[in-house]
Amino acid sequence: MNEKPDIRHLNFDQLQNWVLENQLPKFRAQQIYDWLWLKNVASFDAMTNLPKTLRQQLAEHFEIKKIQTQIIQISKDKTIKCAMKLFDNNVVESVLIPTQTRATACVSSQVGCSLDCKFCATAQLERKRNLDYQEIYQQVYFIKELAKEKYHLNLTNIVYMGMGEPLLNYNNVMKSIEMITSSDGLGMSPQRITVSTSGIAKMIVKMADEQVKFNLALSLHSAIEEKRQQIMSISKSNTLDMLSNALNYFYEKTGIRPTLEYIMLYEFNDSIKDAEALVQFCKKVKSKVNLIEYNPIDHSPFQRTTKERLQNFTDYLQKKNIIVTVRRSRGQDIDAACGQLVNKNLLFAN
Ligand code: SAH
Numbered sequence: 001m002n003e004k005p006d007i008r009h010l011n012f013d014q015l016q017n018w019v020l021e022n023q024l025p026k027f028r029a030q031q032i033y034d035w036l037w038l039k040n041v042a043s044f045d046a047m048t049n050l051p052k053t054l055r056q057q058l059a060e061h062f063e064i065k066k067i068q069t070q071i072i073q074i075s076k077d078k079t080i081k082c083a084m085k086l087f088d089n090n091v092v093e094s095v096l097i098p099t100q101t102r103a104t105a106c107v108s109s110q111v112g113c114s115l116d117c118k119f120c121a122t123a124q125l126e127r128k129r130n131l132d133y134q135e136i137y138q139q140v141y142f143i144k145e146l147a148k149e150k151y152h153l154n155l156t157n158i159v160y161m162g163m164g165e166p167l168l169n170y171n172n173v174m175k176s177i178e179m180i181t182s183s184d185g186l187g188m189s190p191q192r193i194t195v196s197t198s199g200i201a202k203m204i205v206k207m208a209d210e211q212v213k214f215n216l217a218l219s220l221h222s223a224i225e226e227k228r229q230q231i232m233s234i235s236k237s238n239t240l241d242m243l244s245n246a247l248n249y250f251y252e253k254t255g256i257r258p259t260l261e262y263i264m265l266y267e268f269n270d271s272i273k274d275a276e277a278l279v280q281f282c283k284k285v286k287s288k289v290n291l292i293e294y295n296p297i298d299h300s301p302f303q304r305t306t307k308e309r310l311q312n313f314t315d316y317l318q319k320k321n322i323i324v325t326v327r328r329s330r331g332q333d334i335d336a337a338c339g340q341l342v343n344k345n346l347l348f349a350n
Pocket of ligand 1: 162197297
């Protein structure tokens, strides 16, 4: 098979150079670019304002790497889980989470995951590869269209909380955000985007140095070192001290207050002693806390905390003036909730 380059791997300047080298009028570059990003077409034939000869010429030189999308399940709470089959037959999942007024896209950044967080279903999958930036972009595009079609909602938020660790696929994640926020792409505000990380200190510092404008969430889950190491082995090389320093630096450079995500695991990290440790951590780091209901997964020893323990924990944090919200689980009945993405239903015929 002769491999042609994916045309979406050309940036605008490179595309324009190609247009000029082929003695075509300069404005063709913008037309092609619009078809690729604004309209996200899947074939050169769909570029209807280009002459047929140019469409053929493009097809001879380039490929448009297609993603096949499929709705897997729709939850009672209207959350929709989708599968995206990539050009090499790998499958990732993306989720549309609607409310009355908002629609959030939860997107994947890797096929599988190399981390082994004990509470997360994706961790049970082998990491096969990083997604490239256009594959991430296409997930967002698809969810945006779906929100409009199914619920008449505009896409308001994007969270990098699907499969994979975004900061281990740094360049593609950054480039996808560049296209999502560009007026040549989806034109969304970076303030509507949140990148969630298991906590890779040096990459948080890198984002700070680049003065990114989107939100950052750290999956903390315990502010007690040994406990955190028990459930997230990445924390052995990224200690709480390293992370608090990195987050402070991030805040200093960007002015953005990071979110600390904290899954409430029954009788593991949900006692008042745990809350106390969390308060101490919050005293060091300008942040806000998001308490997350645990979504049960297969082969995991954990259980969801009780209403009462959650309330006590929340009250304790509030008494200590910590900004805290509780994230209720969505899409649980269809395994589309956080940490439940594991490609259970592969519907694509190969
Ligand atoms: N690797 C990144 C992004 C993927 S996880 C990260 O670790 O942040 C996105 C969010 O889902 C994280 O806060 C993660 O800790 C949470 N999560 C994972 N498994 C979960 C589960 N079983 N129940 C609830 N939340 C979970």
